Amino acid sequence: MTSPVDSPLVRAARRQDVPHTPVWFMRQAGRSLPEYRAIRQDVGMLESCRTPELVTEITLQPVRRHGVDAAILFSDIVVPLMAVGLDLDIVAGVGPVVAEPVRARSDLDRLPELAPEAVPDIAESVRLLVAELGATPLIGFAGAPFTLASYLVEGGPSKNHERTKALMHGDPQLWDDLCARLAQISLAFLRVQADHGASAVQLFDSWAGHLSRADYLRHVEPHSRAVLAGMAQSHPEVPRIHFGVGTGELLAPMADAGADVIGVDYRVSLADAVERTGGRYAVQGNLDPALLFAPWQPLERRVREIVEEGRAAPGHIFNLGHGVLPTTDPDVLTRVVELVHEVSVR
Numbered sequence: 001m002t003s004p005v006d007s008p009l010v011r012a013a014r015r016q017d018v019p020h021t022p023v024w025f026m027r028q029a030g031r032s033l034p035e036y037r038a039i040r041q042d043v044g045m046l047e048s049c050r051t052p053e054l055v056t057e058i059t060l061q062p063v064r065r066h067g068v069d070a071a072i073l074f075s076d077i078v079v080p081l082m083a084v085g086l087d088l089d090i091v092a093g094v095g096p097v098v099a100e101p102v103r104a105r106s107d108l109d110r111l112p113e114l115a116p117e118a119v120p121d122i123a124e125s126v127r128l129l130v131a132e133l134g135a136t137p138l139i140g141f142a143g144a145p146f147t148l149a150s151y152l153v154e155g156g157p158s159k160n161h162e163r164t165k166a167l168m169h170g171d172p173q174l175w176d177d178l179c180a181r182l183a184q185i186s187l188a189f190l191r192v193q194a195d196h197g198a199s200a201v202q203l204f205d206s207w208a209g210h211l212s213r214a215d216y217l218r219h220v221e222p223h224s225r226a227v228l229a230g231m232a233q234s235h236p237e238v239p240r241i242h243f244g245v246g247t248g249e250l251l252a253p254m255a256d257a258g259a260d261v262i263g264v265d266y267r268v269s270l271a272d273a274v275e276r277t278g279g280r281y282a283v284q285g286n287l288d289p290a291l292l293f294a295p296w297q298p299l300e301r302r303v304r305e306i307v308e309e310g311r312a313a314p315g316h317i318f319n320l321g322h323g324v325l326p327t328t329d330p331d332v333l334t335r336v337v338e339l340v341h342e343v344s345v346r
């Protein structure tokens with residue numbers, strides 16, 4: 001393996017044969033690592049995301065420690081919103097909080113398009129990382145329009161997304177205009193990462209599972225499709241992963257929106273995910289992050305099962321069904337990486 005283009009992760013995403021199943025973890029950089037907590041002790045979350053030396057160090061920590069098959073840029077889905085000038089913060093233990101929620105047409109004025117020049121730090125972080133990573137691919141990412149819109153409209157994390165859905169149905173034109181602007185911002189953010197050497201990208205529509213299939217197709221899919229199609233057009237060589245939580249009913253439309261890889265959470269088996277997406281896409285997933293707290297024996301059994309199920313997919317990237325929980329024992333993650341590699345050798 002000499003270049004990220006030939007890495008197991010990129011090959012699996014393209015449904016090519018691999019020497020072993022690639023593995024990485026959503027939120028692999030973060031509070032589960034003592035070396036991360038040490039760095040973040042006196043630096044705010046958003047400040048750390050915009051300081052290339054810190055981004056580089058934090059992104060590399062899990063690669064060094066666990067031997068995962070990919071790095072994911074240390075950033076956050078709200079970083080591009082901050083870059084266009086929106087007043088927001090990430091509150092520890094809570095998540096993104098927006099000072100003035102976006103609910104009226106006049107609020108769109110506070111959400112200009114994202115120019116690449118507004119995120120020189122992201123370009124620099126990606127450049128530094130790609131130089132350090134060698135043959136290990138860097139995954140770039142962005143939030144999908146619906147998940148971003150939910151934070152903007154609600155003003156913060158939400159259980160029921162009621163104001164978001166009220167806007168979607170109460171003023172569909174404003175909703176579409178808001179999501180079209182967010183799609184431009186996400187696409188521009190992904191392009192900066194791909195332009196500077198990211199080898200794959202993941203579009204996070206974390207909260208799409210809260211939508212009915214009809215609402216997803218009518219009000220959300222066209223905007224996510226615009227992001228994925230824009231990447232396919234400008235960077236056809238960079239595979240696209242599309243992920244959401246609780247999206248068992250949405251796997252086919254999310255894959256068909258323009259992905260190469262469909263993210264699967266732990267609620268749906270990989271075999272069902274392959275069937276629901278017509279066997280046309282690589283799959284990523286899907287160990288329940290809570291199982292990392294179980295004794296090794298049942299955890300090992302489940303990891304082996306997932307690797308086996310993945311063999312029936314056109315391509316498989318091992319991951320969790322959602323992010324690493326902050327109190328996870330990092331040594332367990334390292335053991336899971338070793339096990340996936342060991343049992344999946346072709």
Ligand SMILES: Cc1c2[nH]c(c1CCC(=O)O)Cc1[nH]c(c(CCC(=O)O)c1C)Cc1[nH]c(c(CCC(=O)O)c1C)Cc1[nH]c(c(C)c1CCC(=O)O)C2
Nearest residue numbers: 026027028029030074075076077092093094095204206323
């Ligand atoms: C919904 C969402 C957000 N941010 C993100 C999503 C989509 C992924 C998902 O569904 O989990 C994306 C994200 N955020 C972060 C990453 C880093 C890359 C990685 O996966 O390692 C990624 C890919 C760092 C982060 N983003 C955040 C942290 C924790 C901040 C800290 O360390 O204090 C990290 C490491 C903060 C954040 N940012 C957000 C939340 C819900 C939180 C957690 C709040 C908390 O529990 O404190 C919004």
